[in-house]
Amino acid sequence: MTVQANGQGIMLFDHVRAAAEELESRLASGPIVPAAVSPEEIRRHLASHYDFAAPIALNAVGADVERMLRCWQVQVTHPRYFGLFNPSVTPASVVGDTLAAMYNPQLATWRTSPAANEIERHTLGWLTRKFGLPAETVATFTNGGAEANLSAVIVALTRTFPEYGDHGLQRVSGVPTFYVTSQTHHSFYKIAHMTGLGRAAVRTVATDERLKMDLDDLGRRVAEDRKDGCVPFMVVGTAGTTAAGIIDPLPDLARFCESERLWLHVDAAWGGAAILSPRLREHLVGIERADSITCDAHKWFSVPMGAGMFFCRHPASVDAAFHAETCYMPGRSEESTRDPYTTSVQWSRRFIGLKLFVALAERGEQGYADQIDHQARMGDLLRTALEDAGWRIVNETPLPVVCFTRDGLVPSDFLKDLFRRQIAWMSEVRLADGAPVLRACLTSFRTTAADVHSVVRDMSRRTDG
């Protein structure tokens, strides 16, 4: 059977794209930070308009919801939103997400949704090759990076401790431990809690002066833990830390983990997209040796939330971790296929990957690389412009996140003033020495050099906060 484009599909594309583009230009000329609103004000509005007793016309509901979203939200797709990694989204990815909602395919099994399953497999296979992982690698879309990190810990535990699956941690001899730094994403503490490892199983390795994991300290801690009867099983390297964009020494971590027989998980939730950029990918060398990788499409791939990805080079361990058999689900569909409910955390599953597939297909690999390079260049420009204006940069990364300060700065007061004047949205962060500094991350592919210069000019005018 051949698949043919029909008129309806084309109309939907035109409508959604036009709406996404119109919204984008309206948001760009409006405020970034909402006027202060209290929970009571929003609750009063909801209570007085929506008791759900009588139906309301969809147009009226839609208009009111849009008004709420415009008035009562930090506009994360604004070109001067320099915040935590919530991206601007490409119109093509919005079209993809709309199609997924409309057709609502169920991806628990292959047989129910062959097209959707194969589109995801195709997309993930492409990124698997970009990361340099072997052909047998299995990959799944997740709700986000935290779920992908959870998947990594579950699969690593299952591989290292075969008794974990049936009998839990109480049958494991010794106390399992895994290794992060103070810069690693905090989802790992929750994951330790949820998996039954306990938060104390997370060992915080020291960092060097550039905030990268210190290999000597890692070696020391692993050896000490083994001496004390613990069973180290995993090291988490980060490719683009949340606070400062730090990339841990991946080749060294890979060498260490191979020689110590430890699972290497690389959390590239944000930084992973740099693999597409010929200029940036050298910074990710070593990622191809990871046992598993987290990479979020809903960060630097600029698609709507939630779209994480989990890659693992050990298919048998993934099967062992997530296998499931029930009388109400069909058995395995085809020899060459996998049913996602037996290879991932989720059961019923949305067609998460479509937004990335459509966006990639529309823009092409080179288009994506250009978009990522553009954001990296805007990050470089921001760094230089800040330095020229007398600010001190305190992080070192090729990725577009800049942490900066200047003598006497009180970031919280400074930010309040910045928001009041609608100059930009950025945040405050504490790095190694604990002093709060400002953090600006280029999360929008729409940010221009003019935006960067105007923000630096406007914020440098008033730095007495």
Ligand SMILES: Cc1ncc(COP(=O)(O)O)c(C=O)c1O
């Ligand atoms: C390095 C890193 N890992 C994991 C996560 C968690 O990802 P998510 O919010 O998609 O669950 C984040 C979120 O910012 C992150 O920066």
